[in-house]
Amino acid sequence: MSARAIPYRPHNHDACVNQALTDxxxxxxxxxxxxxxxxxRVLELIWQSHKPLGAYDVLAELSSDGHNAAPPTVYRALDFxxxxxxxxxxxxxxxxxxxxxAGESHTGMFLICRACGNVLELTAPAVSKAVSKAASDExxxxxxxxxxxxxxxxxxxxxxxxx
Amino acid sequence: MSARAIPYRPHNHDACVNQALTDxxxxxxxxxxxxxxxxxRVLELIWQSHKPLGAYDVLAELSSDGHNAAPPTVYRALDFxxxxxxxxxxxxxxxxxxxxxAGESHTGMFLICRACGNVLELTAPAVSKAVSKAASDExxxxxxxxxxxxxxxxxxxxxxxxx
DNA sequence: CCTGTAAATGTTATAATGTTTCAAATTTTG
DNA sequence: CAAAATTTGAAACATTATAACATTTACAGG
Numbered sequence: 438m439s440a441r442a443i444p445y446r447p448h449n450h451d452a453c454v455n456q457a458l459t460d461x462x463x464x465x466x467x468x469x470x471x472x473x474x475x476x477x478r479v480l481e482l483i484w485q486s487h488k489p490l491g492a493y494d495v496l497a498e499l500s501s502d503g504h505n506a507a508p509p510t511v512y513r514a515l516d517f518x519x520x521x522x523x524x525x526x527x528x529x530x531x532x533x534x535x536x537x538x539a540g541e542s543h544t545g546m547f548l549i550c551r552a553c554g555n556v557l558e559l560t561a562p563a564v565s566k567a568v569s570k571a572a573s574d575e576x577x578x579x580x581x582x583x584x585x586x587x588x589x590x591x592x593x594x595x596x597x598x599x600x
Numbered sequence: 601m602s603a604r605a606i607p608y609r610p611h612n613h614d615a616c617v618n619q620a621l622t623d624x625x626x627x628x629x630x631x632x633x634x635x636x637x638x639x640x641r642v643l644e645l646i647w648q649s650h651k652p653l654g655a656y657d658v659l660a661e662l663s664s665d666g667h668n669a670a671p672p673t674v675y676r677a678l679d680f681x682x683x684x685x686x687x688x689x690x691x692x693x694x695x696x697x698x699x700x701x702a703g704e705s706h707t708g709m710f711l712i713c714r715a716c717g718n719v720l721e722l723t724a725p726a727v728s729k730a731v732s733k734a735a736s737d738e739x740x741x742x743x744x745x746x747x748x749x750x751x752x753x754x755x756x757x758x759x760x761x762x763x
Numbered sequence: 764c765c766t767g768t769a770a771a772t773g774t775t776a777t778a779a780t781g782t783t784t785c786a787a788a789t790t791t792t793g
Numbered sequence: 794c795a796a797a798a799t800t801t802g803a804a805a806c807a808t809t810a811t812a813a814c815a816t817t818t819a820c821a822g823g
């Protein structure tokens with residue numbers, strides 16, 4: 438699990454991270470949730486990588502900060518961030534990624550490139566609808582959907598082997 | 601992770617397991633794959649539980665058989681069974697379940713009841729189609745889909761608290 | 764029937780991921 | 794300020810998964 442990914446689409450990554458943090462602060466304020474320094478730092482670390490980051494990767498970054506954290510610190514921060522819709526856990530990777538639709542109610546769908554490791558989060562209403570319908574057709578009350586698609590992103594499909 | 605679940609729909613469970621094993625033998629024969637005693641036993645154990653079974657649950661069952669197995673034995677058998685479409689791994693549970701559509705090419709979709717732990721595998725063409733379209737709209741070549749829906753099954757929805 | 768080769772399994776150790784528990788500090792609230 | 798609640802620290806532990814290498818078994822060709 439490597440940190441500091443090259444983002445999928447070139448952009449000013451610092452600005453992108455800062456925007457995410459600014460948004461997160463606003464969202465937490467609206468929800469009366471406390472975005473404490475640890476939580477904010479974890480969110481920042483996750484955003485600095487556009488690739489999913491494992492909990493122990495986050496832990497290692499914290500340690501290299503000089504912050505001597507133990508696993509529960511990280512998992513607690515991640516739980517908080519998930520609960521407030523600021524990060525997603527990618528179950529098929531045991532890793533976390535910043536939510537690109539924070540604040541909006543949505544069901545995430547993730548396109549995970551097996552070659553470069555980048556992940557794109559989508560909101561696909563047609564998919565959500567089809568999933569809801571399939572569940573309710575079975576009398577099932579859906580609460581939480583995990584939808585992760587592994588494959589090849591356009592870049593790696595065209596030109597294998599780059600980052 | 602408890603073994604020996606009460607199946608979701610009442611039925612003759614032994615017969616159900618036996619059918620799955622018979623099918624598995626036929627499928628392996630067609631594919632020139634060797635369904636060795638260990639592999640078959642693991643498949644049987646997984647089928648005997650309609651709830652997903654963790655790798656270490658399987659391991660424990662093997663041990664109580666008197667078969668003194670180590671983790672790699674189980675993981676190898678599970679890999680084999682997955683590769684031949686005989687079991688699925690449920691990423692959100694770190695557990696395995698017998699495939700109810702073995703032999704057919706399909707993308708599994710799983711309805712996981714958080715109350716009773718039962719899992720229903722569905723094939724929903726409308727969902728698969730919507731997912732494929734969403735991926736290809738992004739130029740993404742989808743290879744493998746993880747689609748797991750947690751919630752409440754009809755029984756637990758109506759009458760919470762039973763197994 | 765031997766025998767070389769590949770596939771499968773055994774065995775030990777260890778890595779990676781995640782949780783429990785209880786104590787201490789901090790923040791919020793009355 | 795003081796009590797209560799939330800957050801964080803810290804140590805130990807539980808669970809899930811893999812690496813590495815030795816041994817056994819199945820099987821095709823001589």
